[in-house]
Amino acid sequence: MTxxxxxxxxxxLLTLAVLVGLLxxxxxxxxxxxxxxxxxxxxxxxxxxxxxxxxxxxxxEVDLSVGSIxxxxxxxxxxxxxxxxxxxxxxxxxxxxxxxxxxxxxxxxAGFKVNxxxxxxxxxxxxxxxxxxxxxxxxxxxxxxxxxxLGSGGVLGLSWPIWSMIGSFAIFGLILKxxxxxxxxxxxxxxxxxxxxxxxxxxxxxxxxxxxQGLVAGLAGxxxxxxxxxxxxxxxxxxxxxxxxxxxLGGVSLSGGLATIGGVIVGVFIMGAAQNALNLLNVPxxxxxxxxxxxxxxxxxxxxxxxxxxxxxxxIRFSKTDRSETQNV
Amino acid sequence: xxxxxxxHQVGKTFPGVVALDGVSFTxxxxxxxxxxxxxxxxxxxxxxxxxxxxxxxxxxxxxDGVAQRFTSPRDSQNAGIAxxxxxxxxxxxxSVAENLMLGMLPARAGxxxxxxxxxxxxxxxxxxxxAIDPDMRLGALSIGRRQMxxxxxxxxxxxxxxxxxxxxxxxxxRETERLMAIIGDLKASGCAIIYVSHRMDEVYALADSATxxxxxxxxxxxxPVTADDADRLVGAMAGRTISxxxxxxxxxxxxxxxxxxxLAGPGVAAPVSLTVARGEILGLFGLVGAGRSELFRLIYGxxxxxxxxxxxxxxxxxxxxxxxxxAAGLALCPEDRKEDGIVPLAPLxxxxxxxxxxxxxxxxxxxxxxxxxGANELIGRLRxxxxxxxxxxxxxxxxxxxKAVIARWLWAGARVLLLDEPTRxxxxxxxxxxxxxIYRFAEDGGTVLFASSDMAEVLGVADRIAVMxxxxxxxxxxxxxxxxxxxLRLALPQxxxxxSNQDTIPA
Numbered sequence: 001m002t003x004x005x006x007x008x009x010x011x012x013l014l015t016l017a018v019l020v021g022l023l024x025x026x027x028x029x030x031x032x033x034x035x036x037x038x039x040x041x042x043x044x045x046x047x048x049x050x051x052x053x054x055x056x057x058x059x060x061e062v063d064l065s066v067g068s069i070x071x072x073x074x075x076x077x078x079x080x081x082x083x084x085x086x087x088x089x090x091x092x093x094x095x096x097x098x099x100x101x102x103x104x105x106x107x108x109x110a111g112f113k114v115n116x117x118x119x120x121x122x123x124x125x126x127x128x129x130x131x132x133x134x135x136x137x138x139x140x141x142x143x144x145x146x147x148x149x150l151g152s153g154g155v156l157g158l159s160w161p162i163w164s165m166i167g168s169f170a171i172f173g174l175i176l177k178x179x180x181x182x183x184x185x186x187x188x189x190x191x192x193x194x195x196x197x198x199x200x201x202x203x204x205x206x207x208x209x210x211x212x213q214g215l216v217a218g219l220a221g222x223x224x225x226x227x228x229x230x231x232x233x234x235x236x237x238x239x240x241x242x243x244x245x246x247x248x249l250g251g252v253s254l255s256g257g258l259a260t261i262g263g264v265i266v267g268v269f270i271m272g273a274a275q276n277a278l279n280l281l282n283v284p285x286x287x288x289x290x291x292x293x294x295x296x297x298x299x300x301x302x303x304x305x306x307x308x309x310x311x312x313x314x315x316i317r318f319s320k321t322d323r324s325e326t327q328n329v
Numbered sequence: 330x331x332x333x334x335x336x337h338q339v340g341k342t343f344p345g346v347v348a349l350d351g352v353s354f355t356x357x358x359x360x361x362x363x364x365x366x367x368x369x370x371x372x373x374x375x376x377x378x379x380x381x382x383x384x385x386x387x388x389x390x391x392x393d394g395v396a397q398r399f400t401s402p403r404d405s406q407n408a409g410i411a412x413x414x415x416x417x418x419x420x421x422x423x424s425v426a427e428n429l430m431l432g433m434l435p436a437r438a439g440x441x442x443x444x445x446x447x448x449x450x451x452x453x454x455x456x457x458x459x460a461i462d463p464d465m466r467l468g469a470l471s472i473g474r475r476q477m478x479x480x481x482x483x484x485x486x487x488x489x490x491x492x493x494x495x496x497x498x499x500x501x502x503r504e505t506e507r508l509m510a511i512i513g514d515l516k517a518s519g520c521a522i523i524y525v526s527h528r529m530d531e532v533y534a535l536a537d538s539a540t541x542x543x544x545x546x547x548x549x550x551x552x553p554v555t556a557d558d559a560d561r562l563v564g565a566m567a568g569r570t571i572s573x574x575x576x577x578x579x580x581x582x583x584x585x586x587x588x589x590x591x592l593a594g595p596g597v598a599a600p601v602s603l604t605v606a607r608g609e610i611l612g613l614f615g616l617v618g619a620g621r622s623e624l625f626r627l628i629y630g631x632x633x634x635x636x637x638x639x640x641x642x643x644x645x646x647x648x649x650x651x652x653x654x655x656a657a658g659l660a661l662c663p664e665d666r667k668e669d670g671i672v673p674l675a676p677l678x679x680x681x682x683x684x685x686x687x688x689x690x691x692x693x694x695x696x697x698x699x700x701x702x703g704a705n706e707l708i709g710r711l712r713x714x715x716x717x718x719x720x721x722x723x724x725x726x727x728x729x730x731x732k733a734v735i736a737r738w739l740w741a742g743a744r745v746l747l748l749d750e751p752t753r754x755x756x757x758x759x760x761x762x763x764x765x766x767i768y769r770f771a772e773d774g775g776t777v778l779f780a781s782s783d784m785a786e787v788l789g790v791a792d793r794i795a796v797m798x799x800x801x802x803x804x805x806x807x808x809x810x811x812x813x814x815x816x817l818r819l820a821l822p823q824x825x826x827x828x829s830n831q832d833t834i835p836a
Contacts, residue, residue, distance in 0.1 A: 180686045180693050187683060190672035197631060197669055198683040198737070199655040257674050 015249075016266050016273070023277045030280060040162055043272035045070070045239065047165040047265075048220045050246045051172035052213040054264045057247050058176065059209055060189040060256025061109060061116035065101060066217040067239035068127035071232065073098040073221035075131045078140035078231025087147050091222055098218015099211055101127050106210030110203045124240070131233040140231040151227030161223050168216060173261030185209060189256025241296060246271045248299040253306075271295070331394075333358045333521035334379075334410075334490045338388035341374050341545075348374040351388065352547045354540045356490070356521040361512065363532040363554065364525045366542035367566055367616075367784065367817070372525050375542070376492055379523075380412050381405030392490065411483030412492045419475055421468030426450035428467045429481050453481040457511060473504030480511060491515060492523040497531060498618065498799075498822070509535060527616055528822050529559060541565040560814075567784065567813035574761050575789030578768055582792065583607030586776045587745050589628060592637030596623025598800035600637055605745075605778060608771050612791025613780040616820050620800040621780035622664050625747045628778075629661040630654045641745060655684060660743035662734045664750045664780075666727070670734045673723030677715055678704040680722045680733055684741040707736040712762065728759025735766055746770060748779040752786060764790055784813055796820050 024031045049066050056063045073094035081090030101123060108119045142148075154160050176182040184205050187195040196202050225231050250267025252259040274295060278288050332355035341349040349371045356362045366372055377383045378390060381399030389396045392408050399405045419428050426446050427434070435445035450463035459477050467475060476496060483491050493512070497505045512535060516522055526532060532539060538552035541562060549565040551558055586607040591600035597620050605611045615621050626632045628639050633649035639659075640646065647653040651661070663669035671680055682700045704718040711732045715725055722733060731751060738746060748767070752760045767777050767790065781787050787794055788811055795805045796819040803819040 178695050178697075180695060183679060183695065184687070187672050187675065187679070190674050191668075193669045194663075194672055195683070197629075197651055197661055197663060199652050199687040199741075200683065201652060201687070257672065 013262075013266050016270050019270060019273055023273060027277050027280045030277065035276070035280070039272055039276045041159065042276060043268050044161040044165045045220050045224055045236070046242045046246055046271060047268040048161075048168045048223075049213075049217050049239070049243045050250075050264050050268050051168040051261065052209075052216040053243045053247050054250075054252050054259050054261065055172060055176065055182075055185055055209045056116075056213050057244070057252045057254060058189045058256060058259035059185050059206065060192065061206070061210075062120065062244065062254075063102075063105060063116065063210065063213050064120040064240045065105060065123040065127055066213065066243060067236040068124045068131065069098045069101050069214055069217035070221035070224060070236040070239060071234065072101065072127050072131040072134065073218035074225035074235065075135040075140055075231035075233050077222045077225050078142045079134055081142055081144050081147065082140065085144070087144055090142075090144075090147070094222040094225070095215060095218045098221065099215040102211040102214015102217070103207065105214065106207035109210060110206035128233075128237075135231060135233040137233065139233070142225065142229055142231065147226055148229055149226070150223055151225075151229075161227065164219065164223055169261055169265055172212075176259060176261060181205065181208075186257055186259070189253075189258075191257075242271055242292065245292070245296040245299055248296070248303055254300060254303055267299075331357060332391070333360075333393060334523075335391040335394070336375070336388070337391060339375070339378060339385045339390065340387035341371075341378065341383060341385050347545050349378075349385070350545045352542065352545070353388075354547065354550065356523055358489070358519045358521055359516055360538065361516055361522040361524055361536050363536035363539040364523055364542065365527070365529075365532065365539060365562065365566060367782075370542040370566070371545040372542060373494075374545075376412055376494055376523075376525065379405065379410055379490075379492060381410075406486060406488075409487065409489035410492070411486060411488035411490070412494065413476065413479050413483065413496055414494050419467055419479060421466070423467060424463065425454075425461055425465050425467055425470070425478055426463035428478050429453060429463075429485060433485070449485070450481075453484055456484060457481055459507075471501075471504070473500045473507065476500070476504075476508065477511070480515075488520065490521045490523070492525065494525045495527065496524075497526065497528060505531070529562065530556075530823075532562075533558075563814050563817055567817045575764055575786070576761060576768075577789060578772075580608050580610075580768075580771055580792070582609045583774065586642060587778070588640040588643075590638045590640065592624070592627050592634050592639065594623070594627045594634035594636075595632050596620045596800055597627055599802070601802045602637075603795060603802065603805065605776050607774055607776055610767060610771050610777040610779065610790060610792045612787035612794040613778060613797065614784060614787045614794055614816055614820060615780075615782065615797035615803075617782060618799070619797040619820065621782075621797055622749050623800070624797065625661060625749050625778070625780060628654075629659055629747055631661065652687075655688060655741065655743075658742070658744035659747065660684070660738035660741065660745065661747045662731070662738070662749060662751060664753070666730055666734060667723075671722050671730055674721055676719045677708070677713070677722045677725070677733060678718040681707055681718075681737045681740060684737050688741050703740055707733075707740060711736050711766065726759070728755040728763070731755055731763060732759070732766070735763070739770070743775070745776045746778070748777065750781055751779060752781070752783070784816055787816070788813065798822060 029035050053063060053066065076097040077090040077094035080093035081087060084090065105120055105123055108114050109116045150160050152159060154163065176185065184195065184200045187200055188202050188205060192202060224235065246267040247264055248254060248267070249270050250263030250265070252264060274291065278291060335355045337353055338351045339349055340351055352371065352375065364372055364375070374383065378385050381402045381404050384399070391397065397408055420431065423431070429450050430446060435442040435449065447463055454461050454463060457477050457480065459474065461470065461474055461477070467478060496508060500508065512522060524536060533554060533556045536554050538550070539554045539562065540547060541549040543566060549561070583606050585604045587605040589601060589603050591602050593600040601624060613621050627634045630648055630650045630653060638645050638648065641657045641659065644657065646657040646659065667673065678700055681704045701718060707713070708715060708718060713729050713732050713736065715729060722730060725733070751763055755763070767779065771777050779791065791808060793805060793807050794811050794816065796803045796816055798820055799822055806815065
C-alpha cells in the first residue's frame with residue numbers, strides 16, 4: 001500500500017479531525033465530556049439508519065422514506081402499547097410496520113422496476129400520512145414507564161440508543177464486507193446487468209436490502225419514541241437528507257458500487273459535530289437548514305469530482321491505488 | 330458528369346485498428362453509388378466521416394471540388410450532406426411536421442408559426458408522394474413512413490449528397506418499392522446518392538456504380554452494376570486469405586449435449602433448432618443485426634423466449650432465468666463486456682468469483698482464502714496480465730478482461746460456453762490465447778457456441794458453422810463445406826423472403 005493510498009483512505013477521518021480541532025478552538029465547551037456525550041446521543045438516530053442507507057446507496061438506489069418510517073413506527077409502537085398494555089406487542093407493531101414499508105419499497109423498485117427515488121418519495125408521503133392517521137394527528141403518549149428505559153437506560157456507561165447505533169454499524173459493516181450478500185450488493189451497484197448475467201439474484205437482494213432499511217428505520221423510530229416517551233407523527237421530517245448526507249460525506253458513491261462502513265461512521269460524526277457546533281453557537285434554526293443543505297451539496301459535488309477524476313473518457317483507467325482504497329478497507 | 334462528392338485517399342485509424350486505408354472514389358450529381366462490404370469493412374466509418382462525427386486522419390473529403398473540414402455534424406449538414414440512418418434519428422413524441430423542421434422551425438416573434446410549419450410540411454410530403462397527416466404524432470407511423478419523414482428533412486435542407494445506410498432493413502416490400510421510386514426522383518433532381526446495403530438485388534436495380542470495401546481498403550469499383558456481376562462483388566467482399574492465427578485442432582465430437590428446440594423470442598423471428606455435441610465448437614455467423622446475440626440471450630434466459638426450450642444433456646433448462654441456466658452449466662460471455670460483463674470498479678478477484686460464489690451459496694460468509702487461491706490460480710493459468718488479484722478489472726486491457734470473463738465460468742464449472750464476439754477489440758496476441766482457451770475447453774468435454782461477425786475467425790475456429798440472417802437460422806454448414814462466399818450468400822438478406830414476413834406492418 002502506497003503512502004498516497006493511505007492518505008486517500010484517511011481523507012474523511014482527517015476532515016473530521018480538522019473539524020473537531022477547529023470546533024474545539026472556536027466553540028466554547030465543545031470538548032467538554034457532557035457535550036461529547038450529548039453529541040454521541042444526538043447522532044444515534046442518523047447513525048443507526050445510515051448503516052442500512054449505505055447498503056441502499058451501494059446498490060445504486062436511494063430511500064427517501066426513512067424519516068416517515070421513523071414517525072410511523074414510533075406511533076405504531078405507542079398506539080400498540082396503549083391498546084394492549086404490552087411492551088413486546090408495541091415494539092413488534094413498530095418493527096413490523098417499518099419492515100412492511102421497506103418490503104413494499106423493495107417490491108416496487110425490484111419487481112416493478114420503478115426508479116427508487118420516485119418510489120420512496122411517494123412512500124415518504126404515504127407513510128407520513130399513515131403515521132398521522134394511526135395517531136389521529138396527535139402525539140400518542142406511552143403509558144408504560146418501563147419502556148422509557150429503552151431510551152435512557154443502558155450498560156457499560158453507554159445508553160441503548162448508542163448501543164443500537166454501534167450494533168447497526170457492526171452488523172451491516174460486516175454484512176457488506178464479509179458476506180456474499182454484501183458483495184452482491186456492491187456488484188449490483190457497480191453494474192446491475194453484469195451482476196444479473198453472472199448469476200446474482202438481483203431481485204431478491206434488492207427486496208431484502210429495502211426491507212432491512214425499513215426494519216432498521218423502524219427500530220430507530222421505536223428507540224426515539226422511548227426517548228421522547230411518546231409516538232410523534234410529525235417527528236424526523238427531513239431525516240433522510242441527514243442520513244444520505246452522512247453516507248455521501250463518508251465516501252459512499254451515489255452511482256453505486258463503492259461504500260465502506262468506516263467512511264459512513266466518520267460521515268455521521270462530521271454531520272453530528274457540525275450540527276452540535278451550530279447549536280452551541282446558538283445559530284438560529286433557519287440558518288441551520290441552509291448549512292445542512294450546503295453540506296449535502298458539498299458532499300455530492302465532491303462525489304462527482306472524485307468520479308470524474310477516476311473516470312476519464314474511454315478507455316476507462318483506474319490506478320491501482322484507487323482500487324485498493326475503494327473496496328479493500 | 331462532375332463529381333459532387335469526392336473521397337480522396339481518406340484514412341482513419343483507431344487504436345489497434347485501421348478502419349479506412351486510403352479510400353478514394355467520387356459520386357457525381359445524379360449518380361447512385363452502392364457502397365458494399367462485410368461488417369467492419371469501413372462503411373460506417375466512412376459515413377461518420379461524411380456526417381462530421383469523425384475527422385479523417387489523412388486524405389480529404391471534397392464537395393463540388395472544395396475540400397471540407399467538418400468539426401461537427403452541423404458543418405456537414407450545412408455543406409449539403411444528409412444521412413438517412415439505420416436507426417432513425419427522429420422524435421416519436423413530436424408531430425410529423427415538427428420532426429420535418431426541427432432545428433429550423435418557422436417562427437414569428439419567438440413563437441412557432443404553426444401555419445407556415447404546416448404549409449411547408451404539406452409541400453414536402455407531396456413532393457415525396459406520400460399521404461401523411463402532418464399533425465400526426467410521428468410515433469404512430471410505420472418505420473417505412475418515418476424513413477420518408479427523414480428523407481423529407483433532407484429535402485427541406487436542400488441536401489445535395491444523400492447517403493442511405495441500410496435503409497430497407499426494416500421495410501416491407503411495398504415500402505421498399507416506394508423508397509426505390511423516391512431515390513429515383515432524387516437522382517433525377519441531381520442529388521448524389523450513396524447507397525449502403527447488404528441486399529444485392531437492390532444494388533443491381535438501383536445503383537449506377539458500386540464501390541466494394543474490405544478491411545478498410547477499397548478493393549473494387551464497378552460501373553455499371555448488374556446481376557451478372559454478383560460473383561465478382563461477393564468475391565471482392567469475402568476474398569481473403571485465412572492466415573493461421575487460429576491454430577485449429579480437430580477433435581472427436583461426443584454425444585449430443587446442448588439441444589435448442591424451436592427457440593424464438595425478441596430478435597429471433599423464426600424458431601431456431603440446433604444440437605451441439607459434447608466437445609464441439611459451433612460458430613454462429615451473421616451480419617450485424619442478424620440475431621446472434623439475441624439467440625444467445627434466449628438460450629441463456631437473459632430474455633424470456635416466446636416459444637421453445639433448451640435442454641442440456643436431455644434436461645430442460647427453466648426458461649428466462651440466467652440463474653437457472655448457470656445452475657444447468659450454461660455460461661454467457663456477453664458481446665458488450667463493459668456494459669454487461671464486468672463490474673469495472675471491483676477487483677479482479679471479485680469479478681472472477683462472482684458466479685462461483687452465487688452458485689455455491691448466496692448467503693454464506695465469504696471464503697476469503699479460497700477466493701484468493703482460486704483467483705491467483707486462474708490468473709496464472711490463463712496468463713491474465715495484472716498487477717494482482719485486487720486490481721480493478723476496469724483497468725486491465727480488453728484482452729485480459731475477456732480472459733477474466735471466460736475464466737470466471739471455468740471456475741464456476743460451466744459445461745457450455747456461449748461466447749458472443751469474444752475477440753472484438755482485442756489484439757492478435759490475446760486473440761490466439763482466447764482461441765487456445767476455447768480449444769482446451771472443448772477438448773476437456775465442454776461445448777462451445779461462439780458468435781462472431783468476423784468470417785475468417787468463424788471459418789478458422791469452428792467445427793460447424795450456423796449462419797443467421799435477419800433473426801432466422803439460414804443454414805448450418807460443416808467446416809469442410811464452408812467457404813467464405815458460401816457463408817456470405819447465406820448471411821446476405823434475400824429481399825423477397827426476408828421482407829415478406831414484415832409485410833404485415835401497417836403501412
